[in-house]
Amino acid sequence: MAQMTMIQAINDAMRVELKRDEKVLVFGEDVGVNGGVFRATENLHAEFGEDRVFDTPLAESGIGGLAIGLAVQGFRPVPEIQFFGFVFEVMDSIAGQMARYHFRTGGSFEMPITIRSPFGGGVHTPEMHADSLEGLMAQTPGLKVVIPSTPYDAKGLLISAIRDNNPVVFLEHMKLYRSFREEVPEGEYTIPLGKADVKREGKDISIIAYGAMVHEALKAADELEKEGYSAEVVDLRTVSPLDIETIIASVEKTNRAIVVQEAQKQAGVAANVVAEINDRAILSLEAPVLRVAAADTVFPFSQAESVWLPNYKDIIETAKKVLTF
Amino acid sequence: MVENRHQALGLSDETVLEMYETMLLARRLDERMWLLNRSGKVPFVISGQGQEGAQIGAAFALNREKDYILPYYRDMGVVLAFGMTAKELMLSAFAKAEDPNSGGKQMPSHFGQKKNRIVTGSSPVTTQVPHAVGIALAAKMEKKDFVSFVTFGEGSSNQGDFHEGANFAGVHKLPVIFMCENNKYAISVPVTKQLACERVSDRAIGYGMPGITVDGNDPLEVYRVVKEAHDRAIRGEGPTLIEAVTYRLTAHSSDDDDRAYRDQEEVMTAKEQDPLYTFGSYLKEVAVLTDEIEKSLNDKVMKLVNEATDYAENAPYAKPEDALKYVYKE
Ligand SMILES: Cc1ncc(C[n+]2csc(CCOP(=O)(O)OP(=O)(O)O)c2C)c(N)n1
Ligand SMILES: [Mg+2]
Numbered sequence: 001m002a003q004m005t006m007i008q009a010i011n012d013a014m015r016v017e018l019k020r021d022e023k024v025l026v027f028g029e030d031v032g033v034n035g036g037v038f039r040a041t042e043n044l045h046a047e048f049g050e051d052r053v054f055d056t057p058l059a060e061s062g063i064g065g066l067a068i069g070l071a072v073q074g075f076r077p078v079p080e081i082q083f084f085g086f087v088f089e090v091m092d093s094i095a096g097q098m099a100r101y102h103f104r105t106g107g108s109f110e111m112p113i114t115i116r117s118p119f120g121g122g123v124h125t126p127e128m129h130a131d132s133l134e135g136l137m138a139q140t141p142g143l144k145v146v147i148p149s150t151p152y153d154a155k156g157l158l159i160s161a162i163r164d165n166n167p168v169v170f171l172e173h174m175k176l177y178r179s180f181r182e183e184v185p186e187g188e189y190t191i192p193l194g195k196a197d198v199k200r201e202g203k204d205i206s207i208i209a210y211g212a213m214v215h216e217a218l219k220a221a222d223e224l225e226k227e228g229y230s231a232e233v234v235d236l237r238t239v240s241p242l243d244i245e246t247i248i249a250s251v252e253k254t255n256r257a258i259v260v261q262e263a264q265k266q267a268g269v270a271a272n273v274v275a276e277i278n279d280r281a282i283l284s285l286e287a288p289v290l291r292v293a294a295a296d297t298v299f300p301f302s303q304a305e306s307v308w309l310p311n312y313k314d315i316i317e318t319a320k321k322v323l324t325f
Numbered sequence: 326m327v328e329n330r331h332q333a334l335g336l337s338d339e340t341v342l343e344m345y346e347t348m349l350l351a352r353r354l355d356e357r358m359w360l361l362n363r364s365g366k367v368p369f370v371i372s373g374q375g376q377e378g379a380q381i382g383a384a385f386a387l388n389r390e391k392d393y394i395l396p397y398y399r400d401m402g403v404v405l406a407f408g409m410t411a412k413e414l415m416l417s418a419f420a421k422a423e424d425p426n427s428g429g430k431q432m433p434s435h436f437g438q439k440k441n442r443i444v445t446g447s448s449p450v451t452t453q454v455p456h457a458v459g460i461a462l463a464a465k466m467e468k469k470d471f472v473s474f475v476t477f478g479e480g481s482s483n484q485g486d487f488h489e490g491a492n493f494a495g496v497h498k499l500p501v502i503f504m505c506e507n508n509k510y511a512i513s514v515p516v517t518k519q520l521a522c523e524r525v526s527d528r529a530i531g532y533g534m535p536g537i538t539v540d541g542n543d544p545l546e547v548y549r550v551v552k553e554a555h556d557r558a559i560r561g562e563g564p565t566l567i568e569a570v571t572y573r574l575t576a577h578s579s580d581d582d583d584r585a586y587r588d589q590e591e592v593m594t595a596k597e598q599d600p601l602y603t604f605g606s607y608l609k610e611v612a613v614l615t616d617e618i619e620k621s622l623n624d625k626v627m628k629l630v631n632e633a634t635d636y637a638e639n640a641p642y643a644k645p646e647d648a649l650k651y652v653y654k655e
């Protein structure tokens with residue numbers, strides 16, 4: 001096994017799939033010779049050639065539409081959107097077209113497309129580059145939305161996404177790209193989409209999170225432990241469809257929960273998780289399920305970022321409210 | 326002696342010196358920003374180095390009292406010519422509260438300043454193009470005698486926003502000038518992989534407007550074609566697409582390493598056409614720029630750059646709570 005950062009794990013997942021299946025194609029802006037602006041596709045162009053890994057013109061709507069056409073012909077496109085803030089340019093291709101193709105055609109066309117894109121705050125890049133827009137995707141039936149929090153998960157989930165016969169939006173948190181390394185197996189392995197992962201076992205409260213917030217939640221759990229509280233951390237990994245089973249099992253065990261997201265609070269993934277818990281496990285709850293999320297304002301300038309983004313202290317504060325309810 | 330080209334265009338010696346000074350200021354500010362970035366003081370730089378000739382030639386051909394401009398991120402020369410100051414640009418580089426562009430809310434070089442009719446843009450490329458068209462439609466409807474001037478890169482001319490905006494402007498014969506600064510690369514992707522037509526200006530025919538390709542390293546040529554486009558726009562004859570062919574002398578941005586995709590020989594060759602250098606030589610050949618004037622311009626510009634840097638470095642950041650303001654009109 002090798003020690004890999006998340007970006008290396010992502011690169012490796014694409015390499016594995018490009019090698020395994022000649023229908024897999026990687027394309028987007030600067031992903032070819034340059035290897036991607038974050039180096040996610042580094043060396044893939046040299047290894048697999050211009051037909052398999054290529055630069056597109058600077059036009060996201062075109063990238064999305066191209067992926068759809070290729071999918072119709074049986075390819076497995078893995079397009080990159082250079083920053084997820086530019087998803088608005090390709091919103092129709094994603095939410096209006098590929099998400100609905102299978103439904104509209106009564107199942108006669110599949111859309112095995114994996115849209116990869118970096119997103120997320122905490123790296124001193126402002127709005128349109130740092131926004132968490134997964135909520136827009138998660139509200140679109142027909143899409144799967146995956147957000148890994150570790151290198152190991154990233155590789156296994158990306159391989160599954162590429163093999164999935166549905167369009168998958170695979171969001172890569174920029175702060176996690178190089179923040180740590182861990183053991184990642186060589187070659188292929190998969191982690192099922194739609195399955196959450198209990199990243200830390202606990203019995204007093206469930207902290208449900210995804211993406212970079214998983215690490216804040218783990219830090220909060222360590223601190224809470226010092227004060228005698230045992231927190232369980234559930235990493236959603238796929239925010240749509242949700243792994244209701246794992247969420248409910250955790251809440252039924254701890255009887256208390258909070259949900260953490262980096263995105264603005266309004267109409268988000270966390271709100272959805274709270275609603276699902278209320279729908280299914282209200283009688284198990286000892287306290288209301290609270291949320292930790294960013295303010296309902298536009299992603300701020302760098303100096304405000306550390307205050308604006310939710311962090312482990314916010315999680316501890318909210319967890320204590322629930323624990324002492 | 327070389328031919329005096331600026332007089333033939335109706336440009337006085339003072340005006341061409343002012344053009345040169347503005348180019349010099351843009352270049353020295355830009356260079357300073359890189360130094361500040363490399364020493365960890367400013368977060369990000371995206372350069373206009375190499376494109377100042379096109380920018381200044383165009384800006385001076387516009388009506389700087391009336392016209393609206395929608396510049397893109399490399400257009401420091403354009404915004405300087407339209408009244409943004411060195412100090413304001415440095416405030417933006419340092420992302421300080423007083424930055425008139427957006428008080429640090431956007432990356433540096435996302436220009437906008439209402440009082441100078443510099444219309445704000447944002448990170449997704451080419452979004453400014455249809456905005457410029459809307460502004461031009463307003464001018465036409467309200468019979469106002471201003472022109473809307475919008476710039477973008479050649480890679481960006483592939484976005485739907487360019488085509489949709491240009492089409493509307495062509496159909497309605499609007500007073501808008503589209504200027505593409507073709508610097509041959511869109512980050513790492515060369516222009517040959519961006520467009521199949523020989524010139525960006527070839528795209529004009531599809532939208533029923535003239536398309537003109539000009540040497541973007543020659544501010545006087547750019548001045549000439551933008552002036553003609555401006556005259557047409559004011560006469561009600563509609564839009565023009567201008568392609569100014571230049572070169573990006575720096576990496577794409579301070580986060581990019583161009584050695585991964587671009588032959589450095591090519592960059593060295595392009596430096597021989599550096600508009601700052603070639604325009605300076607021209608002005609010397611026609612005896613408008615003397616050694617003495619050159620020295621005083623250099624001193625003046627460096628003083629501005631130094632003062633702007635000191636001021637901006639010491640200026641306060643926005644308070645974190647300010648991040649919660651302005652989401653809605655209260
Ligand atoms: C919609 C959108 N997609 C991608 C990007 C990322 N990006 C920023 S600049 C750039 C290249 C622009 O190239 P070009 O239009 O030629 O302008 P240049 O930077 O060369 O002046 C890209 C891909 C972006 N800002 N917006
Ligand atoms: Mg370019």
